[in-house]
Amino acid sequence: MKGILKKISQINFGLMSPENIRKMSVTKIVTPDTYDEDGYPIEAGLMDPRLGVIDPGLRCRSCGSKGGDCQGHFGHINLARPVIHVGFADTIHKVLRSTCKDCGHVLLTEAEMADYREKIGNQIKNEESITAIIKDVYTVARRDKCPHCAEEQEDVKIDKPVSIVEGNYKLTASEVRERLEAIPEDEYIFVGINHEVAKPEWMVLTVLPVPPVTVRPSITLETGERSEDDLTHKLVDILRINQRLKENMEAGAPQLIVEDLWELLQYHVTTYFDNEASGVPPARHRSGRPLKTLAQRLKGKEGRFRSNLSGKRVNFSARTVISPDPNISINEVGVPEMIATEVTVPVFVTEWNIEAMKKFIMNGPNVHPGANYVIRPDERKIRVYDETKETVIEKLEPGFVVERHLMDGDVVLFNRQPSLHRMSMMAHEVKVLPYKTFRLNLCVCPPYNADFDGDEMNMHVFQTEESRAEAKSLMRVQEHILSPRFGGPIIGGIHDHISGAYLLTREGSVFSEEDVFQMVKHARMALPNATGKDWTGKQVFSLLLPKDLNMVYKAEICRKCDECLKQECKNDAYVVIDNGQIITGAMDEKAYGAFSGKILDSIVKEYGTDKAREFLDSSTKLAISGIMKRGFTTSTADEEIPREAKDRIEQLLANAEAKVEQLIEAYHNEELEALPGRSLRETLEMKIMQVLGEARDKSGEIAESYFGMENHAVIMALTGARGSMLNLTQIAACVGQQSVRGGRIERGYSQRTLPHFQVGELGAKASGFVHSSYKKGLDPLEFFFHAMGGREGLVDTAIRTAQSGYMQRRLVNALQDLNVQPDGTVRDNRGVIVQTEYGEDGIDPAKSDYGKVADIDRMIDEMRIKSKIGK
């Protein structure tokens, strides 16, 4: 690609004067035809060769460059009569309303003018917006009488889209232009026009610029027929009418005909700019399809800005289904061989790597560590074929670039949409693997929000050393273990990693040395010295911890007892780590889980991201081998409770329902006392909700009391691996009140939810209280209420994703230019300070301790433990 290098020093926004348009133009366009019978473009036609070339090989008549290199040149059409530009119709209307119909002065008194001139001057000096002042001028300058020449003013109205009506008379475009011309130049500023770049009369077109052919290329169909671009069609229409108007005017046709043609010309020019302007029927193609004219090319989601400039399609990228691989590091991504042989990395050939490069070329494009292209120093790209590879190798010398296949260790960018935060795009190291899916470590699922139910992800290969280096230091997965969202890890153990670590490290779990060595080997850790004795799980897990780590924290399984027994905790929830040895406490979600892993958090902060990656890779593998030693399965049998428990729950729910009945009776007898700020009915609802909520919780507690720590479902819920106690109690004891939009279910038939109930019935059952448990099964009415509650959830998720996506877009557009300067201030692209200190506290949340600078209490605790045990 060759091009002329020019540096943009500034961009001016203004209007084009007719002279400007003519000066820029290379030819006047008069003929509405495009090609003659032989297929040659007609001179002074819309495809005039001076407007540029599209066919490769031909040379441009204006600039002499070849097709593809010439960006095209503008032409122009002299309009027989002036025409209003749709885009400025509103402005024209406002300007006319604010100026005198006779003398052209802005309808402001001398005093007002001086005042506004000063105000506007100040704003401009301060680089601030003058729109508010201009708006003010527009309202003040709506006078009935001109303060300069005392002429009576008539009301100027706009009849969408382009007709300007004064009183009852419709102004012609020429009259509009004359009036705009009459405005004195030094008063432009009051109506918001910068006299240096624009004159108001330029808003009425006398000359129409014709875009180069490169902007509106014609395509040749298979049949050999030429099909023109929509813009060309529209320009043909304009030219035709323009020609007829000119002829009629010259022939002295009656005013009526001229006016009709003028109107038609106005219509064509209007639709040429915007074919969706309100009030004009859209111009259509012969087939009935509305034409895509200038505004339509730019506007909206499929327009130039959003679809071609903000978002572009890229090369060297791949997309496929993802699947899990617990054996690769969090930093890695498994890339299918098929993709690895397609996307390439450019390598600069030097004396030192020429032999390696020759080997790649020798492998050809189809054998894995091969090469697809070779680029010569003269920028010619040569495709490597099995047949030609020998000749390519012969010619290869330093200075060439070889596009070799993706190989193990290459850095690539990995992404899953929606890319909501920076962890949605991270740099991974490639690991070429068989089969057809991308493989990723389970720990990186949370930041990508990925699962494996058919999710697909994208991969991009870096093409320059600079980008590769930048990505490797800033975007690697291990650099993102801590989330800038809350200052804790977002990458960490999930699901079985957590249950596994708990099973391994809980009190009383002991393994034979043989088992320990097996697990350690499986986790690819260094083998410890043999002791000849059995190992506790805590000892095994301690092998992973840095030798000088000291920590104290309460684990996820902590039951939040009223008085903490600390080290003597019978739930094994008080974790003490002394110099890298777990003294008490079991490992669970709080240890190294995503979102709340304290040990992981402190390893990243104290020992760096490399150590953290090693810890995460090994600990998850160790946990998995631990869980495999024990075996782990769950079924509804886990939620089985004895008959006596069922009876107790039944009793409890019966009591609660009776209590609800009492409340209702009290309500009917008007004995119920209203809560402050609530009506009687609202009070009743609240009280019922409260009673039923309590009943569900209590019944849950009963069920819970029969569950022990041997129960796998309970292990998952309490360690934070998956599910919650609420899920279990709903299965075992009672599902509870179903709600729609925060309240009990009220809608339905008149004064009752379903015809199965009495009119006016308010009881628990009639308003969606599900008394049964999932395990016992719901009766039809309960099932229906449950479906109602469930539907609300479905609708919410569907609506929320759409709404939050739009909000994200607006926020990103508003904040994208803000950045933190070296002096710690946050500024926008003009250098205006938005915050004097980032976040007003100067803290990088990713490096903070859950949002705070440091957790002093925790630090004191740790030091205390250290000294106590030291004694």
Next chain:
Amino acid sequence: MVENAWKLVDAFFDEYKLVDHHIKSYNDFVNHRIQDIIDITEPIVLEQGEYTIKTGNVEIRKPFIKEADGSNSKIFPTEARLRNLTYSAHMYLEMALTKKGDEEQDMEKVYIGELPVMLKSNICHLNGLTEDEIEDVGEDPQDPGGYFIVNGSERAIVTMEEIAPNKIILERIGEKEDRRARAIVTSIKSGFRARITLEYRKPRKKGVFLRISFPYVPGEIPLVVLLRALGFETDQDLVTSVSDENDIQFLLIDDIQTSEIMTQYDAIKYIGNRVAKGMTEEYRIKRAEDVIDKYLLPHIGVEPERRAEKATYLAEMTEMLLQVVFEKREPHDKDHYANKRLRVSGDLMEDLFRVAFTSLTRDMTYQLERSLARGKEPSVKQAVRSDVLTENIKHAIATGNWVGGRAGVSQLLDRTSYMGTLSHLKRVVSPLSRSQPHFEARDLHPTQFGKICPNETPEGPNCGLVKNLAILSKISEGSDPEELEAVIKKMGTINPVKSL
């Protein structure tokens, strides 16, 4: 208990098939409604009554095709699917062209076009076959039918949900305290939908509180003026007919005093000024009366004699509306299934056929006029271009673009699984746009119990708007109002309208 329940389910399916709603509705369309549409269509009149064309009975023959060699052969659905043909029946209509003054001609049977046939309907070859026979003609005996085959592709017409027509729907605008309300009736008379909106709101500067809008009248007009035009001459008549309650009556009196129209003639003139501005007075009056008769509540009737009934209806509607304003009555729940109606394949085919048939008659008129202009003797047979009707109907079913600009009415039948097919044939779609939240409309409403499946709805933007009929649900069809009226009268009720 449970065992017996299952017997009931079996008994239900012995009588009703899974897609009975489609088949019954289509049968009704074929047996009655086609003939009704043809009868109701105005006869073709040429050259100021010089020629008239009368139509008689329609005959629909079971599906057959004309082969390239000119022979006719009976066609079964399988063949249509395999050869990319349309499984359609040929329609013949008796027509007679009479010249003014001449004696009546005999009816002549003319082929007017093809009608796609719903599988397993009365005019389908599969109707009445035993399982073995169905297998012999290459069909799956388990196939439910209820869809069409157009150009070899299977097309199901999905059921459309709509707010109940010919029924007053009261709704509150804004909060209770705003004291604004609206009453809407969508009145339907043979395919023509007239939406009448009566609104109670504070006028911006001066004017009346109660304003009504209906088709062909631009903007809104005061309710009291319309009631006057319909025949409530005296203020007392007008006020008492609306309500016996004082506060409501006072409101009306306010409105009567604000509007300065006092006689029926003035009221009609007022409406005439709206509908035909700038015309002669005579024409304005005629036009106003015309609009009132034809476009105001057409379901009550389009004859001038029905004006009293319409007035009573409007008065009743006004009282209901004002009761909502005064919080004496609850506004309607738009999502209540009693306020919804389902338009099944037969109803939708009716819309389609009506438009297609009108375009056929229009084309016939054009053809006849052309041949007359050339001085040829007009002939009905030559005037009918059967392709007009055939293509109109076929195109709509093949693309799903129905009359009235609705898209996606017919869809390619889902054959990913047997259950998918059944679900597709029981699908019900709501006309509400999926881009707006419409939280209430998406909720599972208790009145859907037993009618709509509580579980099956898509996830995502269509959630709760696309529904499926419950397996054991059955759609009842509309019945003749006169029959019902007769039954009620037999029970000894009095007619309140007559007392007017």
